[in-house]
Amino acid sequence: MDIDELMKRLFELYPEGYTDGFRNPFFVLISTVMSHRTRDEVTYPAARKLFEIYSTPEEMINADVGEIETLIRDVGFYRVKAGRIKEISGILLKKYDGRVPDDMESLLELPGVGRKTANCVLAHAFFKDALAVDTHVHRISNRLGLVNTKVPEETETELIKIFPQRYWKHINLLLVKLGQNICRPISPRCGVCVLNDICPKILL
Structure with missing residues (x-):
């Protein structure tokens, strides 16, 4: 999968998603x-x-x-x-x-x-290059076929190898938004997903 294309689509879908830092x-x-x-x-x-x-x-x-x-x-x-x-x-x-x-x-x-x-x-x-993996990021990363992991800690290790460092701090917010609205745990809305044509839809 083309990582730059993946991130481009997510940035376009959620233009506020990667500037959503609370700062405090x-x-x-x-x-x-x-x-x-x-x-x-x-x-x-x-x-x-x-x-x-x-x-x-x-x-x-x-x-x-x-x-x-x-x-x-x-x-x-x-x-x-x-x-x-x-x-x-x-x-x-x-x-x-x-x-x-x-x-x-x-x-x-x-x-x-x-x-x-x-x-x-x-x-x-602190806007540092850190990659936070929660249940959404873990599930979607496996569903997209980016990783094949059992626990979030393994997912973090693998995603760091796959994504350029400049993307790390954005991944959590973007995939969490995707996971809440479209790539849901049950009944994902694949028909309206911007990643539909590049996603292998590996259901967990």
Whole structure:
């Protein structure tokens, strides 16, 4: 598959998709932690509601955990995540002067942060060349025949080999949008997909 042609079509389909960085690293970090096992359409309204009241690590660490739970109760495992938000805020204040670190190693030391979350922060908040692989990216990459992998970690490794570095930070946002609107897990809308003629349609 021609990678440049693939990305050209996705950029044309979602011209806002690759400039969709939230810029506030703390918001990106916390909202991505909140997004685990929760749909984006639930996560981001809850994150915005939280940040309207508590928008910094200082405010989060001083907030009552019950208040955080109430604000984010629409997301899955909200009690666990409220505790993690407090933990993360405390670590940021203690080790990083309240700032979100911009390197993979430091991000992975934060509770509830795996490679997907760390890569999202690096790509969307710091605009670094990082390739975040979530369930959408994993599924679509296999469906397109770009990779043949079992878990997102393997997909990340393989996609880094396939895509030029200049595309890495864009892949997550573009494929997530495609996965939400067209290349859905069940009943994908192949008939209206801009990749229809180049996709082998490998259904998982």
